[in-house]
Amino acid sequence: MSYIVPPGLYAVGQPTPDSPVIVTANYKMTYDLVRQALVRCDAWLLVLETYGINVWCAAGKGTFGTQEIVRRVVSSRLVELVNHRSLVLPILGAPGVAAHQVKSQCGFLIRYAANRAADLPEYLGNGMQTTPVMRALSFSLAERLVLIPVELVLELKAVTLIALAVLLGFSLAGSFADGLQAFSAYAGAFGCGIALTPVLLPWLSGRRFALKGALLGLLWTCCCYFLSGGGWPLLVTLAAVLVLPAVSAYHALNFTGCTPYTSRSGVRKELRNSLPVMAGAVGTGLLLLLISLFV
Amino acid sequence: MRGYRYLPDVVTLEFDPDLCVGCGRCFDVCPHQVFVIKENKAWMVDRDACMECGACARNCPVKAITVDAGVGCATGLIGEWLNEIKPRRKGCS
Ligand code: SF4
Ligand code: SF4
Numbered sequence: 465m466s467y468i469v470p471p472g473l474y475a476v477g478q479p480t481p482d483s484p485v486i487v488t489a490n491y492k493m494t495y496d497l498v499r500q501a502l503v504r505c506d507a508w509l510l511v512l513e514t515y516g517i518n519v520w521c522a523a524g525k526g527t528f529g530t531q532e533i534v535r536r537v538v539s540s541r542l543v544e545l546v547n548h549r550s551l552v553l554p555i556l557g558a559p560g561v562a563a564h565q566v567k568s569q570c571g572f573l574i575r576y577a578a579n580r581a582a583d584l585p586e587y588l589g590n591g592m593q594t595t596p597v598m599r600a601l602s603f604s605l606a607e608r609l610v611l612i613p614v615e616l617v618l619e620l621k622a623v624t625l626i627a628l629a630v631l632l633g634f635s636l637a638g639s640f641a642d643g644l645q646a647f648s649a650y651a652g653a654f655g656c657g658i659a660l661t662p663v664l665l666p667w668l669s670g671r672r673f674a675l676k677g678a679l680l681g682l683l684w685t686c687c688c689y690f691l692s693g694g695g696w697p698l699l700v701t702l703a704a705v706l707v708l709p710a711v712s713a714y715h716a717l718n719f720t721g722c723t724p725y726t727s728r729s730g731v732r733k734e735l736r737n738s739l740p741v742m743a744g745a746v747g748t749g750l751l752l753l754l755i756s757l758f759v
Numbered sequence: 760m761r762g763y764r765y766l767p768d769v770v771t772l773e774f775d776p777d778l779c780v781g782c783g784r785c786f787d788v789c790p791h792q793v794f795v796i797k798e799n800k801a802w803m804v805d806r807d808a809c810m811e812c813g814a815c816a817r818n819c820p821v822k823a824i825t826v827d828a829g830v831g832c833a834t835g836l837i838g839e840w841l842n843e844i845k846p847r848r849k850g851c852s
Pocket of ligand 1: 790791792813
């Protein structure tokens with residue numbers, strides 16, 4: 465299956481020279497969403513070459529950008545096809561596009577319409593007015609859920625290696641049952657950070673992702689303790705309290721790359737503050753475990 | 760964006776009202792309603808909501824807005840830092 469739609473000009477319905485021109489990316493899913501939204505409309509669809517990447521990411525990279533728009537407007541001979549001189553763009557494409565430069569280079573006025581393709585019919589129907597609802601960005605549970613598998617796949621290799629090392633280490637130091645227990649504890653902490661934090665994001669207190677993750681990690685550590693019937697040696701308990709929340713915090717912090725509201729400067733600040741703490745916690749925890757082998 | 764808020768007082772967004780010609784583009788493109796237009800001028804009303812996407816700066820015709828734009832991705836930033844450290848190490852040895 466291909467995720468790429470050939471770039472160029474497409475007709476939706478029966479467009480006339482007066483029909484609007486909608487600009488979108490050539491990521492198949494984006495293209496399909498726009499087409500679906502426009503089923504009852506007549507419009508031109510100008511598909512840019514974004515190499516199969518969605519509008520928001522392509523705008524960040526600059527492929528959904530000023531130069532590509534100008535190039536497509538010229539190569540599709542849009543000037544000969546339509547009477548008007550305006551292009552309708554998704555608001556999320558704006559980071560890559562300088563509207564005034566598009567205007568000066570090819571004569572077309574950019575109109576930033578809405579964030580979601582589903583709002584296009586209303587926008588076209590109401591005389592091209594962006595309502596506050598079309599402008600509002602959302603980050604619903606469903607929108608957060610679809611991001612989790614992507615993150616999981618990215619981290620899977622490293623995490624599997626660590627999990628196996630944990631299983632092996634604890635099995636050798638104690639019994640295979642100890643190994644399994646430690647393995648589940650680690651896997652659970654990873655799950656807290658990578659899946660549970662995104663799911664519960666708006667309801668976890670605090671603004672820092674690492675803190676949200678650490679909080680869940682701590683709860684998970686308590687769960688592990690009581691589920692296993694307790695009675696861990698003191699040093700092992702201390703190590704668990706240090707390491708498991710740090711693991712969860714680290715993966716929670718990684719989710720900042722997926723959210724539509726975390727600034728780069730904010731993430732940089734949070735990383736600076738929390739990375740040393742996480743590394744310190746993991747280091748101390750491992751040291752305690754090592755000591756526990758000899759006491 | 761209702762229900763979500765990140766760290767305050769960190770963003771690199773700067774706005775020079777003296778340059779602004781009140782075209783309204785920054786209001787059009789900002790996904791977080793950081794700017795409003797009043798009396799033919801832009802007003803930066805919610806600076807801490809900025810996610811540094813760079814849309815306002817790119818679309819301002821008179822360069823009244825500047826921001827160090829980029830993606831707030833922890834893995835990406837760690838990668839950048841590691842890359843910065845590597846050549847330095849080589850230089851020392
Ligand atoms: S950089 Fe993006 S989020 Fe920040 S003010 Fe400009 S448009 Fe809004
Ligand atoms: S885009 Fe620039 S000139 Fe236009 S209103 Fe905003 S700050 Fe002013």
